[in-house]
Amino acid sequence: MTEPLLSVKNLKVVFHLRRGDFTAVNGISFDIMPGEVLGVVGESGAGKSMTGTAIMGLIDRPGEVIVDEIRLKGERIDNLPEEKMRHIRGRRIAMVMQDPLTSLNPLYTVGEQLVETIRRHLPLSHDQAKKRAIELLADAGIPDPQSRIDSYPHQFSGGMRQRVVISLALAAEPEMIVADEPTSALDVSVQAQIMKVLKRLCAERGVAVMLITHDMGVIAENADRMIVMNKGEIVETGSVGDIINRPREPYTKKLIEAIPSIKTQNPRYAAAVARGEAETTAEALVEVKGLSKTFDLSPSLVSRLFGGKHRKLVHAVQDVSFAVEKGKTYGLVGESGSGKSTCARMLVGLLEPSAGEIRLEGTDIWRDRNAAAKRRSKIQMIFQDPYASLNPRWRVGAIIAEPMRALGISTNSTEIADRVADLLERVRLDPEAMRKFPHEFSGGQRQRIAIARALSSQPEFIICDEPTSALDVSVQAQVLELMRRLQDEFGLTYLLISHNLAVIRQMADSVGVLHNGVMVENGPVEQIFANPQADYTRMLLDAVPDISNVA
Amino acid sequence: MLAFIIKRLGQSVLVMLVVALISFIMFRYVGDPVASLVSQEATMADQAQLRERLGLNDPVHEQFFRFLGNAVQGQFGISYRLQTPVSELILSRLPATLELAFTSVVIALTLGILLGVFTALNPKSWASAGIMAFSLVGVSLPTFLIGIGLIYIFAVELQWLPSFGRGQVVSLGGWWRTGFLTESGLRSIILPAITLSLFQMTLIMRLVRAEMMEVLRQDYIKFARARGLSKRAINFGHALKNTLVPVITITGLQLGSVIAFAIITETVFQWPGVGSLFVNSVAVVDVPVMAAYLMFIAFVFVVINLIVDILYYIVDPRLRVGGSARGT
Incomplete structure (x- = not known):
C-alpha cells in the first residue's frame, strides 16, 4: 500500500465561546x-x-485545533x-x-x-x-x-x-x-x-x-x-x-x-394509476394567460423615453400560460434567471404584469374591482429563506396572527390565540412555541412557522418559492411531507417553484419548465419526466447529479 | 468615463444654480439693501436714485441673471461693513483657511487610516483598546473645548506654542500669503490644525476600523489566505483597498466640512480665515459677505463631491460602464 498523501489523526476543533466550549469536530481520523x-x-x-x-x-480565534497529527506526505504540518x-x-x-x-x-x-x-x-x-x-x-x-x-x-x-x-x-x-x-x-x-x-x-x-x-x-x-x-x-x-x-x-x-431521487415516479401519480383515475382533471383554480413582464434597465430617462442604442429592456417573463387545478400542485422549474420568481411575484401581487392576465376563480387579480382584497385573502406565499422571512423581533404567536389581524378575519385576542395554537399543532409544533422568538428554532422549524403563517388567513392557493432549498435533506423530506399532508387536510392548491427537479417530481401533479422567461414545456409531471419533449428539459434532467449514478 | 464626468459636471452646475438662487434671495430680500447702504440723512430722492443705479427696479429674473453673471466673474458686491469688494475680502482670507484645512486634513487622513488599520488588525491588544477609548473623547468633545484645552496646556502652562494668530506670513505671487515658510507660522498652525483634525481623525479611524474588520471577514480574504499570500499582501493589498471604497464617500464629505466649519476653530484661535470673516459679518448683517460665503461653501462641497465620484470610479471597477456579465 502506498503512503497516504494526507493523514489526519484525531482532529478536534473546539470553539471557546462565552457560554462554554463548543466542539465542532470531535476526534476524526482519515487518510487521502x-x-x-x-x-x-x-x-x-x-x-x-x-x-x-x-x-x-485557517481556523481563527475563538476556534482551536487540537490534533494528534496531520501529515502531508509523511511530514507533519499541524505544528x-x-x-x-x-x-x-x-x-x-x-x-x-x-x-x-x-x-x-x-x-x-x-x-x-x-x-x-x-x-x-x-x-x-x-x-x-x-x-x-x-x-x-x-x-x-x-x-x-x-x-x-x-x-x-x-x-x-x-x-x-x-x-x-x-x-x-x-x-x-x-x-x-x-x-x-x-x-x-x-x-x-x-x-x-x-x-x-x-x-x-x-x-x-x-x-x-x-x-x-x-x-x-x-x-x-x-x-x-x-x-x-x-x-x-x-x-x-x-x-x-x-x-x-x-x-x-x-x-x-x-x-x-x-434524498428525493429524480428517478422515482411521483407517488401520487402511481397511486392514481393504481386506482385507475390518472386521467381525471379537476377545474382550474388559477389560470395564467399570456403573462409577460418586461423590466426597463435603460441607464437614463432620455433613452427610456426615446429609445436609441442605450435602450435596454429585459424580458423576464414572456407570454407564459398555464393553469393550476384545484387541490393539485403545479411545479415551476428553471435555472436562475429563468423568470420563475418573477412569475411568483406577479401571482402573489407584488409585481404588476406588463401584459397578460392572472385569473383566480375567474377574477382577474390585477384588473377587476376588489381584486386586491380577493388576492390577499385567497393567496399566500412561503419564501425560500426561513431565516430571513420571519421578523426576528416578533414572537412566533404575533407572526402567525398577523395575516388574521391584517385581513380582519378575527379581532378577538383569545380567539386568535386559539387559532394560532391550532395552526402550530397542524404544522406539528408545540403550541408553547408562540411565546418564543424565531431565533430559538432550527431552519426546518422556522419553515413550519412560515407555513403556519401562510395558512392563518385560510388561503386556497399557496405559492411556495423554493420552500426547501435552504434546508438539509432530512429536514427537506419532513417539510415536503408536511406540505403534502396539509394539502390533503385543507384541500390546498400549491404553486411549487424549485430548481430541484427531484423535489418537483415528488410533489407536483403538473409541471412547467421555464427557460429565459419562456415556457418551453408544460404538462403532467410523469409525461415530462418520463418523456421530455424540449431539448432544454432533457439537458436539465441529464445534468442532475443523482445517487443512483454511482461513479 | 468622459460621459460620466460630463453628467456629474452638469449636476454640479445645477446644484450651484440652486445655491445661487438662495444666495440671491437672501441678498435681495433679507432687509432692504438700499437702507443698509445710504446714510441716515439721505432723502427719498437720493434713495430712489440709488435704487435705480443698483438696478433694484428691474424685473426679478433680470436681477438674478445679473447676479449670476457677476458671481461667475467673482463679483459679489461691496461689503457693507468694510466698504471693500467682497471678492477681495474673501481672497485675502482664503489662503489662511485653506492652509489650515489642508494641514488638518493631512493629519486626519494619515493618522486616521493608520490607527484604523492598526486597531482592525489587532482588535484584542491593549494599544487598540487605548486608542479606541481616546477616539471616543475625540468624537464626543466639542471642538471649542478641545481648542481651549490645547491653548491652556500648550500655550498658557507650557508656553511651547502661540495661542492665537497666524504668526509671520510670507507673500507668494502677489495675493497668496503663506505661513508655511516661517518658523512662527508653522508653530502657529499646529494647535488649530490639531483641534480641527481631531474630530475628523477619530471619525475616519473608527470608520476604517469597522469597515476593515468587515472586509477581513469576507470570503475573498479567506480565499486569499488559502492561497498562501503574504500577510502584507492580504492586509494592505486586498483588505485596505476594499476598505477604502466606502470610506472615500464619508471622508470626502467630512473634508468639505473641515473647510466650511472651520468657523469655530478659527474663532477660538483668532485665525484670520474665511470662517472668522463670516462670523464677524453675521454680527453686523453684512449680507453680501454672507451670500458670497454661502456660494463659496457650496462650491467647495460640489468640487469635493465631484472628486469623490471620480475617485470612486477609479477605485471600483464595478461602477465602470460596460461592466455586465458575459458568457456562462
Whole structure:
C-alpha cells in the first residue's frame, strides 16, 4: 500500500465561546491517497467545512485545533509556524470555496489575482506568470483567455467565476485541493460542467481532492471514497458504491432515504394509476394567460423615453400560460434567471404584469374591482429563506396572527390565540412555541412557522418559492411531507417553484419548465419526466447529479 | 468615463444654480439693501436714485441673471461693513483657511487610516483598546473645548506654542500669503490644525476600523489566505483597498466640512480665515459677505463631491460602464 498523501489523526476543533466550549469536530481520523477524490458528506453543522478549514490551518480565534497529527506526505504540518504554513497553503494544499461571487476580490482583475498567487509560490517573472495564468484559464475552459485575463470578477458569470477560482487553486501545482461545496451555489447545468472541469484538471495533474458537500448526488458521481459525518464525528467511511448501495449505519440509511431521487415516479401519480383515475382533471383554480413582464434597465430617462442604442429592456417573463387545478400542485422549474420568481411575484401581487392576465376563480387579480382584497385573502406565499422571512423581533404567536389581524378575519385576542395554537399543532409544533422568538428554532422549524403563517388567513392557493432549498435533506423530506399532508387536510392548491427537479417530481401533479422567461414545456409531471419533449428539459434532467449514478 | 464626468459636471452646475438662487434671495430680500447702504440723512430722492443705479427696479429674473453673471466673474458686491469688494475680502482670507484645512486634513487622513488599520488588525491588544477609548473623547468633545484645552496646556502652562494668530506670513505671487515658510507660522498652525483634525481623525479611524474588520471577514480574504499570500499582501493589498471604497464617500464629505466649519476653530484661535470673516459679518448683517460665503461653501462641497465620484470610479471597477456579465 502506498503512503497516504494526507493523514489526519484525531482532529478536534473546539470553539471557546462565552457560554462554554463548543466542539465542532470531535476526534476524526482519515487518510487521502494521492490522486484520490474523497467525498465528505453531512448535513449542516456536521463539521465538514471545519475539517477542511482546519487542514488548511485557517481556523481563527475563538476556534482551536487540537490534533494528534496531520501529515502531508509523511511530514507533519499541524505544528508548523504561521509563516511556514503560508508556503504550504496554495503551494501544496489549495482550496476552492462555495460561493464564486464572493471568493474573488472585486477590485482586482482576475489576471492580477492569478499573477500575484503564481509569483508568490513559483520563481517566475511577471511575464512568465501571466503566460501561465492564461494557460490556466484556458485549461479551466474560459474562452478567449488572452483578453478575459484583464476582466474584473463581476464581468464573469457565476460558473465562469468558479472556473477562475479553480485556476487560482491550481496556480502553483498543489498536491491536493480542498473543495468546500464547489458547486452548491450554481445551477444544475453549470454545476455539472464545473465538476467535470475540476475532475479533469485534478486527474490530469494527479491532484487529490477532498470534496466537501451536502449533496450526496455530487459525491455519488464524482468521488472514489466517502466519509459520512454527523455532529462532528465520522459515522461511516468506505467506497462510494458500498455506502450508497449498502449503508451500514442507521444515520447513513436515514440520510440516503431522505434524498428525493429524480428517478422515482411521483407517488401520487402511481397511486392514481393504481386506482385507475390518472386521467381525471379537476377545474382550474388559477389560470395564467399570456403573462409577460418586461423590466426597463435603460441607464437614463432620455433613452427610456426615446429609445436609441442605450435602450435596454429585459424580458423576464414572456407570454407564459398555464393553469393550476384545484387541490393539485403545479411545479415551476428553471435555472436562475429563468423568470420563475418573477412569475411568483406577479401571482402573489407584488409585481404588476406588463401584459397578460392572472385569473383566480375567474377574477382577474390585477384588473377587476376588489381584486386586491380577493388576492390577499385567497393567496399566500412561503419564501425560500426561513431565516430571513420571519421578523426576528416578533414572537412566533404575533407572526402567525398577523395575516388574521391584517385581513380582519378575527379581532378577538383569545380567539386568535386559539387559532394560532391550532395552526402550530397542524404544522406539528408545540403550541408553547408562540411565546418564543424565531431565533430559538432550527431552519426546518422556522419553515413550519412560515407555513403556519401562510395558512392563518385560510388561503386556497399557496405559492411556495423554493420552500426547501435552504434546508438539509432530512429536514427537506419532513417539510415536503408536511406540505403534502396539509394539502390533503385543507384541500390546498400549491404553486411549487424549485430548481430541484427531484423535489418537483415528488410533489407536483403538473409541471412547467421555464427557460429565459419562456415556457418551453408544460404538462403532467410523469409525461415530462418520463418523456421530455424540449431539448432544454432533457439537458436539465441529464445534468442532475443523482445517487443512483454511482461513479 | 468622459460621459460620466460630463453628467456629474452638469449636476454640479445645477446644484450651484440652486445655491445661487438662495444666495440671491437672501441678498435681495433679507432687509432692504438700499437702507443698509445710504446714510441716515439721505432723502427719498437720493434713495430712489440709488435704487435705480443698483438696478433694484428691474424685473426679478433680470436681477438674478445679473447676479449670476457677476458671481461667475467673482463679483459679489461691496461689503457693507468694510466698504471693500467682497471678492477681495474673501481672497485675502482664503489662503489662511485653506492652509489650515489642508494641514488638518493631512493629519486626519494619515493618522486616521493608520490607527484604523492598526486597531482592525489587532482588535484584542491593549494599544487598540487605548486608542479606541481616546477616539471616543475625540468624537464626543466639542471642538471649542478641545481648542481651549490645547491653548491652556500648550500655550498658557507650557508656553511651547502661540495661542492665537497666524504668526509671520510670507507673500507668494502677489495675493497668496503663506505661513508655511516661517518658523512662527508653522508653530502657529499646529494647535488649530490639531483641534480641527481631531474630530475628523477619530471619525475616519473608527470608520476604517469597522469597515476593515468587515472586509477581513469576507470570503475573498479567506480565499486569499488559502492561497498562501503574504500577510502584507492580504492586509494592505486586498483588505485596505476594499476598505477604502466606502470610506472615500464619508471622508470626502467630512473634508468639505473641515473647510466650511472651520468657523469655530478659527474663532477660538483668532485665525484670520474665511470662517472668522463670516462670523464677524453675521454680527453686523453684512449680507453680501454672507451670500458670497454661502456660494463659496457650496462650491467647495460640489468640487469635493465631484472628486469623490471620480475617485470612486477609479477605485471600483464595478461602477465602470460596460461592466455586465458575459458568457456562462
